[in-house]
Amino acid sequence: ARSPYAGRTLGDTKMRTRTHVSIVAILRERKVIPSPVPSESLKAEDIIVAVGTRAGLDAAMRLIDHGPA
Numbered sequence: 001a002r003s004p005y006a007g008r009t010l011g012d013t014k015m016r017t018r019t020h021v022s023i024v025a026i027l028r029e030r031k032v033i034p035s036p037v038p039s040e041s042l043k044a045e046d047i048i049v050a051v052g053t054r055a056g057l058d059a060a061m062r063l064i065d066h067g068p069a
Contacts (some may be wrong), residue, residue, distance in 0.1 A: 022051075028046050
């Protein structure tokens with residue numbers, strides 16, 4: 001809920017460009033959103049399913065939690 005991206009779109013994160021991580025799904029309210037598009041809004045309770053290197057995933061978590069460095 002404290003993420004600067006809550007209520008914004010997935011594209012706003014620029015996740016792939018910034019971290020080289022791919023978001024493959026979003027889990028929301030017991031539903032799966034597979035292959036989410038950049039216009040998908042992120043909600044406070046979403047669970048993001050991502051693939052990438054350990055360093056990339058750590059960077060992605062920091063990005064979602066705190067915004068870009």
